[in-house]
Amino acid sequence: MLLRILCLCLLIVNPVDLSNIEQEQITRLKCSDLLVGQYRCQHPTIDESTQEPRGCKRYNYTWNDEVKFVDMAPIQCYTAPGIVCDGGVYNDTLDGYVFERNTSCRWTNGKYYRTTLALSLFLGVFGIDRLYLGYYVTGLLKLFTCGFMLVGALVDFLLIALQVLTPADGSHYIIDYYGPRLLWTEFNETRTYLKPQHY
Numbered sequence: 001m002l003l004r005i006l007c008l009c010l011l012i013v014n015p016v017d018l019s020n021i022e023q024e025q026i027t028r029l030k031c032s033d034l035l036v037g038q039y040r041c042q043h044p045t046i047d048e049s050t051q052e053p054r055g056c057k058r059y060n061y062t063w064n065d066e067v068k069f070v071d072m073a074p075i076q077c078y079t080a081p082g083i084v085c086d087g088g089v090y091n092d093t094l095d096g097y098v099f100e101r102n103t104s105c106r107w108t109n110g111k112y113y114r115t116t117l118a119l120s121l122f123l124g125v126f127g128i129d130r131l132y133l134g135y136y137v138t139g140l141l142k143l144f145t146c147g148f149m150l151v152g153a154l155v156d157f158l159l160i161a162l163q164v165l166t167p168a169d170g171s172h173y174i175i176d177y178y179g180p181r182l183l184w185t186e187f188n189e190t191r192t193y194l195k196p197q198h199y
């Protein structure tokens with residue numbers, strides 16, 4: 001209220017300048033440029049079939065002449081009370097502007113961790129685990145050498161169990177969202193939601 005009166009006074013003193021500045025600031029602030037604390041994000045919806053945030057995709061980009069990949073999924077975010085931004089839709093219930101942001105995810109391509117582990121345990125000597133993951137040459141070699149005299153089969157089983165050996169196409173294993181997946185701890189100040197604990 002006090003601020004409003006102050007603004008009004010300033011407006012009367014110098015109406016043209018101030019309104020110009022305000023106009024600029026309002027139109028310039030994009031929802032995607034909001035700072036931490038100015039918005040909140042809803043927890044991503046988990047896709048049943050991939051066990052990843054819905055809409056998880058792999059994007060490629062070139063950096064220093066190298067093709068790099070990044071996996072991202074859209075999530076819904078909304079502004080904190082009193083924050084106005086461009087590119088959002090006002091929602092009464094949330095009392096804020098709803099917009100989309102990207103969240104990191106793991107791109108999967110239909111290869112299940114549990115299936116791979118079971119194939120490796122029971123059919124590893126025939127190289128079926130390698131064939132399932134898409135390593136056709138080593139898979140066939142394993143088949144014709146009885147899993148490299150069993151040693152290769154054992155090594156592969158360990159590598160798969162440790163999630164060192166992953167699908168040949170570079171995708172991630174499908175693992176229950178709250179299951180035994182390997183997580184690399186990362187701190188990124190732009191993350192504004194926490195994965196809930198379910199154990």
Ligand SMILES: *[C@@H]1O[C@H](CO)[C@@H](O)[C@H](O)[C@H]1NC(C)=O
Binds near residue numbers: 067
């Ligand atoms: C990068 O993405 C584009 C478009 O999605 C695709 O056509 C291209 O093959 C991709 N490049 C690589 C190296 O995967």
Ligand SMILES: *[C@@H]1O[C@H](CO)[C@@H](O)[C@H](O)[C@H]1NC(C)=O
Binds near residue numbers: 091092093094
């Ligand atoms: C506003 O948000 C609530 C909660 O997310 C949602 O249920 C509702 O459909 C939204 N309303 C509009 C008009 O988008």
Ligand SMILES: *[C@@H]1O[C@H](CO)[C@@H](O)[C@H](O)[C@H]1NC(C)=O
Binds near residue numbers: 059072074100101102
């Ligand atoms: C998410 O990232 C992709 C790839 O960089 C981009 O095409 C897309 O527009 C982004 N979406 C949002 C909501 O920022």
Ligand SMILES: *[C@@H]1O[C@H](CO)[C@@H](O)[C@H](O)[C@H]1NC(C)=O
Binds near residue numbers: 187189190
């Ligand atoms: C944090 O995430 C944002 C958006 O995904 C990215 O632009 C930025 O480089 C990340 N920062 C770090 C320290 O990884």
